[in-house]
Structure formats: structure tokens, C-alpha cells
Amino acid sequence: MIEVMASLLTVSGVGFYLAGSIGLLRLPDLYSRLHALTKADNLGLGLLIAGLALHTQDLLIALKLVLIWLAVLAASAASAHLIAQHARRRETQS
Amino acid sequence: MLTAHWLYGISGCLLLALGLRTALLHDMLLQRLIGINVMGAGVFLVLITVAYRGPGIAPDPVLHALVLTGIVVAVSATALALALARRLTAEQDDG
Amino acid sequence: MTAMLVLDILLVLSLLSLATAALATNDARRSVILFMAFGLVLALAWGRLLAPDVALAEAAIGAGLSGALLLTAVRDQAHRALRSSRKPVHERGRANLRVTLEWTVTLLCIALAGLLAWALAQAFDRAPKDTLAQAVSANLAISGVSNPVTAVLLNFRAYDTLLELAVLLTAALGIFALGPARPGHRAAGPVFDGLARWLVPALILTAGYLLWVGAHAPGGAFQAGATLAAAAVVLRLAGRRSVGLPTGHTLHVAMVAGVSMFLAVGLGLLVLGRPFLGYPPAWAGGLILLIETAAMLAIAATLVLAFFGGRPTPAPGVAEKTS
Numbered sequence: 001m002i003e004v005m006a007s008l009l010t011v012s013g014v015g016f017y018l019a020g021s022i023g024l025l026r027l028p029d030l031y032s033r034l035h036a037l038t039k040a041d042n043l044g045l046g047l048l049i050a051g052l053a054l055h056t057q058d059l060l061i062a063l064k065l066v067l068i069w070l071a072v073l074a075a076s077a078a079s080a081h082l083i084a085q086h087a088r089r090r091e092t093q094s
Numbered sequence: 095m096l097t098a099h100w101l102y103g104i105s106g107c108l109l110l111a112l113g114l115r116t117a118l119l120h121d122m123l124l125q126r127l128i129g130i131n132v133m134g135a136g137v138f139l140v141l142i143t144v145a146y147r148g149p150g151i152a153p154d155p156v157l158h159a160l161v162l163t164g165i166v167v168a169v170s171a172t173a174l175a176l177a178l179a180r181r182l183t184a185e186q187d188d189g
Numbered sequence: 190m191t192a193m194l195v196l197d198i199l200l201v202l203s204l205l206s207l208a209t210a211a212l213a214t215n216d217a218r219r220s221v222i223l224f225m226a227f228g229l230v231l232a233l234a235w236g237r238l239l240a241p242d243v244a245l246a247e248a249a250i251g252a253g254l255s256g257a258l259l260l261t262a263v264r265d266q267a268h269r270a271l272r273s274s275r276k277p278v279h280e281r282g283r284a285n286l287r288v289t290l291e292w293t294v295t296l297l298c299i300a301l302a303g304l305l306a307w308a309l310a311q312a313f314d315r316a317p318k319d320t321l322a323q324a325v326s327a328n329l330a331i332s333g334v335s336n337p338v339t340a341v342l343l344n345f346r347a348y349d350t351l352l353e354l355a356v357l358l359t360a361a362l363g364i365f366a367l368g369p370a371r372p373g374h375r376a377a378g379p380v381f382d383g384l385a386r387w388l389v390p391a392l393i394l395t396a397g398y399l400l401w402v403g404a405h406a407p408g409g410a411f412q413a414g415a416t417l418a419a420a421a422v423v424l425r426l427a428g429r430r431s432v433g434l435p436t437g438h439t440l441h442v443a444m445v446a447g448v449s450m451f452l453a454v455g456l457g458l459l460v461l462g463r464p465f466l467g468y469p470p471a472w473a474g475g476l477i478l479l480i481e482t483a484a485m486l487a488i489a490a491t492l493v494l495a496f497f498g499g500r501p502t503p504a505p506g507v508a509e510k511t512s
Binding site: 104109114124129143147 | 209322
């Protein structure tokens with residue numbers, strides 16, 4: 001049962017990654033691409049990590065995985081903000 | 095010979111050739127530097143592939159240590175080259 | 190087994206295409222970013238080939254720090270020297286010569302790759318002669334650590350690591366000699382500042398953990414030094430000028446810390462009647478940790494200096510008293 005849950009979570013996480021990547025390639029401008037990339041990928045990673053944590057069935061490893069997710073969340077939020085801010089500044093300057 | 099051996103081994107050789115070609119032919123110094131780094135990555139890939147013994151078998155730690163050393167030396171050499179390039183720009187701007 | 194094969198093929202294809210893309214473009218920034226992606230995929234390949242120590246170092250140094258170094262170089266000298274003196278090729282003869290040259294070099298490179306691949310195939314066809322690997326595992330118990338890579342780096346082949354630290358010191362001295370550091374960045378906005386505020390302590394903690402865990406699991410002085418340097422890079426990007434790197438004599442001490450600790454331990458052992466860097470098994474663990482701590486400081490100082498791009502200058506006035 002837990003195995004099935006883990007696989008389900010992992011597969012849906014991969015689905016979000018796929019959607020984010022398609023968005024990165026297909027969306028018209030920088031802001032919407034950033035949106036696709038950070039939001040979809042953060043959720044995808046979260047699902048992936050939930051799946052992996054269930055799969056390992058080891059509390060310590062699960063905690064480490066969650067820590068990775070939190071670090072990636074903070075880093076991707078901050079870098080998306082920085083990229084958008086930079087682009088915005090450039091737009092208003094020109 | 096494992097499949098992984100020839101897959102990664104041949105890729106290492108290709109990366110080495112690709113990096114060497116760029117280091118010799120490219121017009122821009124920065125790309126030449128990246129080419130040298132790709133060359134280094136190719137060499138590392140060959141070494142780590144040689145160290146690999148197959149799934150579940152402990153690989154050769156001597157080669158791993160060698161590559162670890164190589165990565166650190168490569169980044170310091172790159173840094174020195176970049177500092178030299180920066181000084182070169184400054185000299186050209188002065189003159 | 191097929192799943193592994195698919196992963197292998199995907200990894201190899203992404204490596205080759207990322208390297209080709211990074212080297213084919215004429216846009217320096219694009220090239221650097223593709224090279225950073227190449228480094229990350231390479232770290233995955235190291236993980237796949239059961240080299241976690243190398244994967245950690247590659248992710249921190251190959252993808253992270255070299256990327257930061259190269260991007261800064263693109264940023265502040267995009268225009269002149271990096272686009273080295275390319276002479277316009279007016280004459281037809283020169284153009285022909287160049288084409289011939291390009292083809293010759295390309296063919297020679299292909300030949301080199303073929304030769305190397307052939308040699309590798311020959312080597313793989315024979316059963317591997319594992320004398321060195323066997324020597325390592327036979328003597329691991331008396332090395333003072335249980336991670337074989339650390340045992341090789343800091344005990345069995347400690348000479349190599351001593352000389353490597355000397356190479357690092359030479360590079361740092363070269364960077365030192367080439368001029369003052371580039372000016373720092375302006376103070377970051379609240380978001381990045383907030384990120385730096387918790388990321389830097391977390392990175393320092395991680396560096397300490399990596400240093401400690403290197404004795405029995407993937408990690409060690411190189412990975413820890415790189416992580417410490419990454420913390421400094423984050424601080425520098427957030428607008429802190431000296432990022433806590435000491436100036437003057439203290440900086441000199443930090444730069445030579447690795448080499449001098451190695452020499453002090455080696456010579457001390459000579460005085461006690463042991464061979465140079467031949468640790469007594471009972472002390473080996475402690476001595477290795479001592480040397481690794483000093484080496485971590487030296488590696489971090491060197492990498493931070495590399496990111497500065499020159500000799501750090503004292504802050505004008507009293508602007509710099511907090512760090």
C-alpha cells in the first residue's frame with residue numbers, strides 16, 4: 001500500500017516537472033516562464049520528495065529529504081525574485 | 095567489459111577531444127578556458143569510469159582521490175587564468 | 190537493468206550535448222550557464238558511477254564556484270581581453286589557411302579521441318589489476334578513517350595532497366600578485382539579504398558537518414572548503430565587502446594554513462622518529478582531522494580570493510568594522 005502511494009506521488013511529481021519544463025519552453029515572456037518554472041517545479045519536487053520519503057521508510061532520511069525541499073524552495077523563490085527584478089529594472093531603464 | 099564502461103569511457107574521450115578543439119581554435123579566451131575545463135571533465139570521466147567495477151562493487155578509491163584533487167586544481171587554475179585575463183584588460187585599457 | 194541503461198544513455202547524451210552547446214556558442218554568458226548545467230549533470234554521472242565524494246566536490250566546485258567565477262568574469266570584462274586579439278581575416282589566403290587549420294585540428298582531435306578510446310577498450314578487456322585498491326582496503330583499518338577516499342587523500346597519498354595544497358597556494362599568490370580585488374557589489378535588496386541571512390549560517394554548519402563526516406562517509410576538506418567559500422560568495426553578492434575574510438597577516442596565515450599544518454605534522458613525526466607523514470595508527474584519526482581543518486581554511490581562503498579576483502584592499506575609512 002505504502003509502495004503504491006510512494007509511486008503515485010513520485011509519478012505525479014514528475015508530471016509537474018514535465019508541465020514546468022513545457023511551460024519554460026513554450027510560454028512567451030520571462031515572467032510567465034519564471035512562474036511556470038518555479039511554481040510547477042517546487043510542487044513537483046515536493047511530491048517527488050514525499051514519494052521518496054515514503055519509499056525509504058527511514059525517518060532520518062525523510063527529514064533530510066524535507067530539508068532539501070525547504071532549501072530548494074527558499075533558493076528558487078529568491079532567485080526567481082532576483083531574475084524578475086533584474087528584468088524589470090532593465091525594462092524601466094530602456 | 096560493462097556497458098557503462100564503454101558508454102562513459104567513450105563519452106570521456108569525446109569530451110576531451112571537444113574541449114581540446116575549442117581550446118585550440120576558439121576566438122574568445124573565455125570559451126577557450128571553458129574548453130580546457132571540458133577537457134578536464136573528459137579526463138575525470140575516463141578516470142572515474144576506469145575506477146568503476148560494476149553495481150554494488152566498491153570502486154577504486156585511489157582514482158577517486160586523484161579526480162577530487164584534479165577538480166580543485168582545475169578551479170584554481172581557472173581562477174588564475176581569469177585573474178590574468180582581467181589584468182590584461184586593465185593593461186589594454188591603460189595603453 | 191534496462192532502467193539503468195536508459196539512465197546511462199540519457200546522462201551521456203545530456204553531457205555531450207551540453208558540452209557541445211556550451212562550446213559552440215559565441216555568447217560568453219550563455220556558454221558559462223551551459224557549462225554550469227554541464228557540471229551539475231556531471232555530478233549526477235559521478236553519483237551514478239559510485240563516486241559520491243567526487244559528486245559532492247563537482248556540485249560545489251565544478252558547477253557552483255567555477256560558474257560564479259566565470260560569470261563574474263563575463264560581467265566585468267565582457268568586452269575586451271576575453272575576446273582575445275582576433276585579427277580580421279581579409280585576405281583569401283588567410284581565410285583558406287584558417288579553414289585548413291580548423292580541419293586539421295578537428296581531425297587530430299578526433300584521432301586522439303579514437304586512440305584513447307582504443308587504449309581504454311584494451312584496458313577494459315583485461316581483468317582490472319586492483320593492486321592499489323586492494324592495498325587501500327587491506328590497510329584501511331590502520332589509516333585512522335573509514336572512508337577510503339579520505340584515507341588515500343590524507344594518509345596513503347598525503348604527499349600528493351600536500352603538493353596539491355602547494356599548487357593552490359601558488360594560484361592564490363598569483364592572483365594576489367596580479368592586482369587589487371574587484372570592487373564589491375552594492376547592498377542587496379531585502380529578499381536576497383534575507384536569504385543570505387539564513388543561508389550563510391546554514392552553509393557554515395554544512396561545511397563543519399562535511400569536514401567531520403569525511404572520516405567515515407563522503408565528504409572532507411575539499412567539499413567543506415568549497416562550501417565555506419560558497420558562503421563567502423553569497424555574502425559578497427549580498428553586498429558585504431570583505432565577507433569576513435581576514436586582511437593583512439591573518440589572511441596570509443589562512444592562505445598557508447594547509448601547507449604549514451601538513452609540514453608541521455610531517456616534520457613533528459620526523460622528530461619523533463616516524464617517517465615523514467607516517468602517522469602512528471593510534472593518532473592517525475586526530476592528525477587527519479587537524480590537517481583537514483587547516484586545509485579546509487586554506488582552500489576556502491584561496492577560493493574566496495579567486496572570487497575576489499585579486500588582493501583584498503582595506504576598506505576606505507571605517508566602513509568595514511562589523512566583519
